[in-house]
Amino acid sequence: MIGKAYNPAWAYAEAMHAAAKRWHKLGLISPEQHRAIVTDYPLDYYRPNIFIRILLFLFTLIASATVALFFGLQLLEPLGLREEASIPAICLLMAVGCFALLESTIKSSRLYRAGSDNALLYTGLTAVVALLGYLLSQVLPASHRYQFSLTDSYFLLLLLPSLALLVAATIRYADTVVAVAAYLAYLLVPTHVLLQFSAGRLLLPFVLMLAAAVAYRLLAKLARRPDYLYYKTCLTWLKALTLATFYLGGNYLVVREGNAELASLPTSVQIPFAPLFYACTALIPLVYITMGLRRPDRIWLWVGLLTMGVSCYTLRYYRSVLPPEVAATLAGALLVVLTAVAIRYLRTPRHGLTSAADEETPPLLNLESLIVAQTASVAGPPPTGFQFGGGHSGGGGATGNF
Amino acid sequence: MLSDQLLTDLQARGLLPPDQAATIGEYERTRPFSLHYELRTLLYLGIVLLSGGAGVLLYQHLDDISHSVVVGGIGILMAACFAYAVRHRQPFTWGQPRPAGLLPDYALLLGCLLFLALEGYLQYQYQLFGTRYGLALVVPAALFFGLAYRFDHRGVLSMAITALASWMGVAVAPLEALTQYYFYDPGLTGAAVTLGLLLVAVGIWSDFQNRKRHFAFTYLSLGSNLGLIAMLAALFFNGSAPWWLPRPVSVVLILGVSAFLIWYARRTHSYVFILLGALYGYVAVTYLFFTLLDFGGYNPLRELILTLYFPLSMAGLVYFFTNIKKILRRP
Numbered sequence: 001m002i003g004k005a006y007n008p009a010w011a012y013a014e015a016m017h018a019a020a021k022r023w024h025k026l027g028l029i030s031p032e033q034h035r036a037i038v039t040d041y042p043l044d045y046y047r048p049n050i051f052i053r054i055l056l057f058l059f060t061l062i063a064s065a066t067v068a069l070f071f072g073l074q075l076l077e078p079l080g081l082r083e084e085a086s087i088p089a090i091c092l093l094m095a096v097g098c099f100a101l102l103e104s105t106i107k108s109s110r111l112y113r114a115g116s117d118n119a120l121l122y123t124g125l126t127a128v129v130a131l132l133g134y135l136l137s138q139v140l141p142a143s144h145r146y147q148f149s150l151t152d153s154y155f156l157l158l159l160l161p162s163l164a165l166l167v168a169a170t171i172r173y174a175d176t177v178v179a180v181a182a183y184l185a186y187l188l189v190p191t192h193v194l195l196q197f198s199a200g201r202l203l204l205p206f207v208l209m210l211a212a213a214v215a216y217r218l219l220a221k222l223a224r225r226p227d228y229l230y231y232k233t234c235l236t237w238l239k240a241l242t243l244a245t246f247y248l249g250g251n252y253l254v255v256r257e258g259n260a261e262l263a264s265l266p267t268s269v270q271i272p273f274a275p276l277f278y279a280c281t282a283l284i285p286l287v288y289i290t291m292g293l294r295r296p297d298r299i300w301l302w303v304g305l306l307t308m309g310v311s312c313y314t315l316r317y318y319r320s321v322l323p324p325e326v327a328a329t330l331a332g333a334l335l336v337v338l339t340a341v342a343i344r345y346l347r348t349p350r351h352g353l354t355s356a357a358d359e360e361t362p363p364l365l366n367l368e369s370l371i372v373a374q375t376a377s378v379a380g381p382p383p384t385g386f387q388f389g390g391g392h393s394g395g396g397g398a399t400g401n402f
Numbered sequence: 403m404l405s406d407q408l409l410t411d412l413q414a415r416g417l418l419p420p421d422q423a424a425t426i427g428e429y430e431r432t433r434p435f436s437l438h439y440e441l442r443t444l445l446y447l448g449i450v451l452l453s454g455g456a457g458v459l460l461y462q463h464l465d466d467i468s469h470s471v472v473v474g475g476i477g478i479l480m481a482a483c484f485a486y487a488v489r490h491r492q493p494f495t496w497g498q499p500r501p502a503g504l505l506p507d508y509a510l511l512l513g514c515l516l517f518l519a520l521e522g523y524l525q526y527q528y529q530l531f532g533t534r535y536g537l538a539l540v541v542p543a544a545l546f547f548g549l550a551y552r553f554d555h556r557g558v559l560s561m562a563i564t565a566l567a568s569w570m571g572v573a574v575a576p577l578e579a580l581t582q583y584y585f586y587d588p589g590l591t592g593a594a595v596t597l598g599l600l601l602v603a604v605g606i607w608s609d610f611q612n613r614k615r616h617f618a619f620t621y622l623s624l625g626s627n628l629g630l631i632a633m634l635a636a637l638f639f640n641g642s643a644p645w646w647l648p649r650p651v652s653v654v655l656i657l658g659v660s661a662f663l664i665w666y667a668r669r670t671h672s673y674v675f676i677l678l679g680a681l682y683g684y685v686a687v688t689y690l691f692f693t694l695l696d697f698g699g700y701n702p703l704r705e706l707i708l709t710l711y712f713p714l715s716m717a718g719l720v721y722f723f724t725n726i727k728k729i730l731r732r733p
Contacts (some may be wrong), residue, residue, distance in 0.1 A: 019408050028426050029418070036417055051723040229404075296435040305440070325458035332452025336512070339445040342437070343504050349434035355504070357438040369556035369620045374575045375450060376515060376561055 002171045004230060005103065006045075006112050011229045013041040045112035056115030064123045068094055091131035098124030113175075121173055129162050150188070151195050159188055170234060179234040183241055187211055201262055202272060208249035216242040236299065243288065243303040250280030251307075253314040281311050296352060405430040445508050453515035460523040473523070476516055483513030491553060496613050499554050510549065511557050518542055518565075539569035551614065559620050563601065570597055572628070579628045584635035584642045591632050592644035595655075598629020602659065609666075623674060626663055630656060630682045637689060656686040671730050680722060684715070 017038060024034040047053070072090050102120040111117040140154055149155065166182035169175070190207045194200030219242065222228065223235050248254050255277050260268035271277065285308040292301030312331075321327065346355035409427050412418040418426075456476050463469045490506035492499040501507070521542060524530040531538045546562030549555065567574035570593045573582050584591050605621030608614050636643035637652045647655075663679030666672070691711065695704060722729070 015404060016408055016411075019405060023426060026429075028429060029422070033417065037412065040415060040417060048724065049726060051726065052720070055720060055723065301440065305444075325455045325462070328451045328455030329459060330455075332448045332450070332455055335444055335448025336452055336508075339441050339448060340505055343441055343445070346437065346441075352434050354434035354436055355438060355441055356436060358436045365556050365616075366619045366623075369560045370576060370623065371446075372511070372557040373560035373564055373620075373624060374577060376511070376557070376564075 002168055004174070004227075005106055005172050006174070006230070007110075008227055008230045010043070010045045010112050011232065013043050015229055015232075016041045017043065045110045047112050047114050053113075053115035057119045060116040060119035061123065064094065064098065064119070067097070088131055088134050091127045091134065094127035095124050095131060098127060118175065118177070121169065121175055121178065125165065125169055125178065128165060129158075132161055133158055150192055153196065155192050156189070159185060159192060163189065174231045174234050176233050176237050179238055180241060183215065183238055186215065187245065195262070201259060204258075205249050205255045205277070209246050212242045212246035212249060216246070240299050240303055243300065244307070247280075247284045247288070247303070247307045247310075250277060250284060251310065251314060252277040252281045253310075253317055281314055285311050293351075293353065403430065442504065445504070446511075449508060449512045449515065453512060453519060456516065457519035457522075460519060461526070464527070473520075476520055480513050480516040480520060483509040483516065487513060487553060494552060498614075498616050502553070506553075507555060507557075510553055510555055511561075514542075514546055514549065514558055514561055517545070518561075536569060539565060543569055550617075554614070556617065556620055559617055560624070563620070563624055567597055567628075572597055574601075574624050574628050576624070576627055579624075580631055584632060584639065586639075586641045588642060588644040591636050591642050592647065594628055594632035595636065595644075595647060598625045598627075598632060599655075599659075601625025602629060602662075606662075619672075622663075622666070623678075626659060626675075626678055630659060630678070633659075634682065634685060637686075653686055653690055656682055657690075660686065668730055673726070673730070676726065676730060688715070 020029065020034055020037045023029045024031065029037075048056070068090055071093055072086060098120045102117055102124065105111050105120075106117060136154070136157055140157075163182065163185040166178055166185055170179045170182050187208060190211055191204060194204050194207060216239065219235055219238055222231070228235065252271075252274070256268045256271050259265075259271050285304050288300050288304030288307060290304075291297065292299075292304050315321065316327070322330070343355045346353055348354075349356075406427055409418065409423045413420060413423050456472070459472050460476065463472075487502075487506045487510040490502050492502050521530075521538065525535075525538045531541075543562055543565035546558050546565055550559035550562050564574055571590060572594045573579060574597070579594070582590070584594070601621045602625040605618045605625060608621060609618040633647070633652045633656050636647050637649055637656070643649070643652065660679040660683030663675045664683070667674075667676035667679060688711075695707065
């Protein structure tokens with residue numbers, strides 16, 4: 001087994017702290033109880049605030065690049081190693097060094113996503129993949145050397161080991177970025193296989209949707225494991241990503257433009273099965289939103305709202321149903337009416353939904369005032385040589401036009 | 403469910419009595435799912451789309467019969483919005499009243515946006531304010547300040563500040579304040595500095611005199627950002643400083659405002675203000691340092707200081723970020 005690099009108790013203690021803080025704010029537990037829980041589940045790992053984490057991340061990246069350069073220039077070249085031998089040597093050195101340092105600092109300094117461990121993980125993985133690519137290039141026929149493009153017939157030789165590596169790293173380190181990279185590599189496998197055949201382009205959208213659905217089922221099963229807290233952020237992001245890719249696989253704009261791109265056409269043309277993709281583009285967001293409200297599940301709801309926006313964009317990209325200003329006015333009016341009705345209807349909780357804020361989170365009114373300052377503006381008169389005021393945009397909306 | 407797992411664990415450890423754990427478990431199972439932020443975001447999006455689209459519609463088909471329908475419709479909608487907000491108003495107080503609710507808040511915002519569109523149109527089409535263009539910009543500012551205080555609305559306050567700024571010829575929105583063209587324009591820089599300092603002063607007054615203390619954040623964040631960036635422009639670019647803002651005055655003012663922001667951040671435990679204060683303060687201190695060093699002429703010590711300044715300030719940055727929580731929370 002691969003095992004877990006970080007102590008799983010840390011993730012559990014984090015969840016306990018969050019829950020205890022919430023219950024304390026709601027008055028469900030007394031301050032003494034809150035204090036007892038906090039001391040009983042200590043957060044004994046090292047994770048500084050976000051600014052220090054960013055600095056640590058950058059410093060570690062710079063330091064590892066410096067080390068790589070130093071070894072390349074100062075040690076290997078004077079030894080008389082040729083370039084062919086020094087590149088894999090540096091990659092190997094970086095990979096071994098990064099993972100050794102990562103494991104030892106997690107043990108000794110109890111790092112837990114502190115910035116430097118993230119940087120070491122990404123650098124180490126990049127070095128391993130680079131080493132793989134280099135070694136493959138040496139054994140492949142000369143015409144395919146260094147050509148790791150999606151349509152190249154030997155691409156799978158690099159892709160599959162990389163995918164295995166990323167999955168293994170996700171299992172061990174539960175890093176969100178690595179998990180997302182692993183998911184994208186997973187989607188590349190069927191894409192690559194299908195692009196080897198001329199009929200594959202037709203099947204690609206359906207196979208991608210199927211791959212996303214399979215991944216979603218798998219994630220749902222994994223989320224029932226007892227150690228899922230260790231992978232909680234990974235699972236959340238992957239869930240959102242599988243929903244998004246399932247939609248994008250069936251989105252008319254993506255399929256049509258993607259087809260044109262793959263066939264190297266100058267302009268996109270109508271695609272086969274177009275009505276099917278119209279239906280997917282229109283219906284999937286609605287299904288997502290409905291499911292999000294019925295479960296209720298915020299990820300489904302948010303992905304549903306975002307994909308609804310993408311669907312509207314898709315519609316307007318190909319068909320200008322109404323002039324933009326009329327469409328904006330009508331859509332705005334519809335949104336205002338719908339949300340107003342929903343707010344009034346849900347003022348007393350119904351169907352397990354409410355329009356009131358959660359008691360434990362204060363409304364972000366200060367942030368909202370800055371957003372209003374940035375975005376609330378009104379279109380000025382059309383520029384027909386008429387000078388209005390001091391030359392800045394009309395009635396007070398200084399941010400220009402809509 | 404996660405909460406059940408945690409509660410069982412707490413009970414097993416003897417940290418929670420069983421009946422209390424049951425109460426919490428019951429609360430977690432039955433509490434409704436809050437759509438507050440989703441509805442809020444959609445409502446705001448709808449308002450921005452509606453007022454933006456209507457604002458463009460106003461200037462189209464000027465000779466058409468449908469045009470009067472558009473103007474009339476916007477007028478009626480605006481009146482309805484204001485009427486709805488008035489009907490749900492709370493009694494005035496200098497403190498923070500009970501919130502009037504989502505819908506009255508956003509109705510007021512929509513009413514204000516429609517007022518801006520309609521007022522701009524009336525001036526364009528009928529020269530409502532004649533050639534007194536300034537008046538056309540002051541009227542919304544005055545109205546919005548009044549509404550913001552009467553209805554206790556931070557969004558309308560932002561709009562009032564934006565309107566006041568455009569009367570002075572300045573853009574105050576956070577991103578525009580950073581990107582507008584200060585070079586060779588002492589008038590713009592001077593106006594931005596004046597307005598920025600004025601807003602900071604009003605923010606201080608509102609916090610310390612307890613006059614709508616919760617408005618202080620809007621005044622201080624918009625004002626300090628605008629004023630500080632304009633003063634930096636006056637400091638670094640020749641020909642962009644007005645006559646009353648020579649470099650020494652700029653440096654002193656920047657350092658003063660930055661010091662105030664850091665002091666205020668510690669008072670209110672605010673990350674935004676301590677970052678603003680530290681960033682602008684660092685730039686001003688660096689400028690001052692190198693200017694003073696230039697007076698010294700050549701000597702080896704100066705070279706040493708020059709090489710050490712940036713590594714040392716890097717170390718200072720690390721120290722600052724490591725202790726930012728302590729700096730904010732220390733009594």
